Amino acid sequence: xxxxxxxxxxxxxxxxxxxxxxxxxxxxxxxxxxxxxxxxxxxxxxxxxxxxxxxxxxxxxxxxxxxxxxxxxxxxxxxxxxxxxxxxxxxxxxxxxxxxxxxxxxxxxxxxxxxxxxxxxxxxxxxxxxxxxxxxxxxxxxxxxxxxxxxxxxxxxxxxxxxxxxxxxxxxxxxxxxxxxxxxxxxxxxxxxxxxxxxxxxxxxxxxxxxxxxxxxxxxxxxxxxxxxxxxx
Amino acid sequence: xxxxxxxxxxxxxxxxxxxxxxxxxxxxxxxxxxxxxxxxxxxxxxxxxxxxxxxxxxxxxxxxxxxxxxxxxxxxxxxxxxxxxxxxxxxxxxxxxxxxxxxxxxxxxxxxxxxxxxxxxxxxxxxxxxxxxxxxxxxxxxxxxxxxxxxxxxxxxxxxxxxxxxxxxxxxxxxxxxxxxxxxxxxxxxxxxxxxxxxxxxxxxxxxxxxxxxxxxxxxxxxxx
Numbered sequence: 001x002x003x004x005x006x007x008x009x010x011x012x013x014x015x016x017x018x019x020x021x022x023x024x025x026x027x028x029x030x031x032x033x034x035x036x037x038x039x040x041x042x043x044x045x046x047x048x049x050x051x052x053x054x055x056x057x058x059x060x061x062x063x064x065x066x067x068x069x070x071x072x073x074x075x076x077x078x079x080x081x082x083x084x085x086x087x088x089x090x091x092x093x094x095x096x097x098x099x100x101x102x103x104x105x106x107x108x109x110x111x112x113x114x115x116x117x118x119x120x121x122x123x124x125x126x127x128x129x130x131x132x133x134x135x136x137x138x139x140x141x142x143x144x145x146x147x148x149x150x151x152x153x154x155x156x157x158x159x160x161x162x163x164x165x166x167x168x169x170x171x172x173x174x175x176x177x178x179x180x181x182x183x184x185x186x187x188x189x190x191x192x193x194x195x196x197x198x199x200x201x202x203x204x205x206x207x208x209x210x211x212x213x214x215x216x217x218x219x220x221x222x223x224x225x226x227x228x229x230x231x232x233x
Numbered sequence: 234x235x236x237x238x239x240x241x242x243x244x245x246x247x248x249x250x251x252x253x254x255x256x257x258x259x260x261x262x263x264x265x266x267x268x269x270x271x272x273x274x275x276x277x278x279x280x281x282x283x284x285x286x287x288x289x290x291x292x293x294x295x296x297x298x299x300x301x302x303x304x305x306x307x308x309x310x311x312x313x314x315x316x317x318x319x320x321x322x323x324x325x326x327x328x329x330x331x332x333x334x335x336x337x338x339x340x341x342x343x344x345x346x347x348x349x350x351x352x353x354x355x356x357x358x359x360x361x362x363x364x365x366x367x368x369x370x371x372x373x374x375x376x377x378x379x380x381x382x383x384x385x386x387x388x389x390x391x392x393x394x395x396x397x398x399x400x401x402x403x404x405x406x407x408x409x410x411x412x413x414x415x416x417x418x419x420x421x422x423x424x425x426x427x428x429x430x431x432x433x434x435x436x437x438x439x440x441x442x443x444x445x446x447x448x449x450x451x452x453x454x455x456x457x458x
Binding site: 030 | 372374
């Protein structure tokens, strides 16, 4: 019986590495159509400025290898839900809403994450008129995610991403805060992914200054996303 | 120097002198226009929202949160006759917040805004109903809308006991946003500590007296809207 050659000791099988797919970056130029957003005395409107900035940011991020989708690429005004729906259609996605304010120190930029706190329970609701019906007992928690609350499970990761982006913004835009801010931004509420709003101050700035800020915002987003997902670009 | 040049220089000197002379009256006219605009504004407000007076009014030092820069509000102490009734007291405070900012730069709410209604539910929920102009005249932007809501929330929080949360209505209706950005479909927490996740952000920790950044807001989203 032929002897089998001694087998080399089996190498321990490395644990399977999670496959980190590249996230799609959904850029959301705020407002549009009849909703102009902030208006400057110089005639600039937020809806036009953010679309221009979004196109530059898309180009810059695409050059870095990211797949970028815009919620609008013209003067349309998708509903908040339609904007969220575009992002929610992708498995791996990061949602960035772009804004230009009408106030604030010109040349500063802020990153926001959505702000939620404890859901309102039946016990917290008003007792109702005397003699009236009592509030019904709290229903068991459903596993379905309420559309209006879709961002809630992602608030921590959105906060982290907003901080990472804000850190980059603070280096590029002097006078900007070093930490991100929490605010109930409507357009973030129904996004089932890390979601951040970036607001540039302000629409009163010269048009070329605002356009010039697009490349710096793009770089901040790219670095923030890379830091959040080390496997990304 | 030719005669023509001398004439040109003389004309320029005269023009400069005339400019200086006319500058001062021009400034005075601008100042008068500004003052008259303020008077008109106050007169309009007196008609739209006459001062509220109740039998239980006692003059106290109230803290009204007006803008203290482009991105924060801070309290200003004002001697105000305030009612013992929390609903009337809240209306008096909001009227003062709207009508009497120390300067235009400190204004957080549009001058034409009126408080159409104010209610307090048994669980401490305050419902403030404002006229359309709060929505239509507040400058659109996350920062400016935060500043407006923050000034309302902090002013009520600092001067009316027992309020737990705030709901803002516009013309009696729940609206999606204040001016295109800030979500008004939920509630804003009053007199409660911010959630731990929010507290870790250095700028989202609201102090009751210290100047507050726009993001000192604390919200509570309701799932039943």
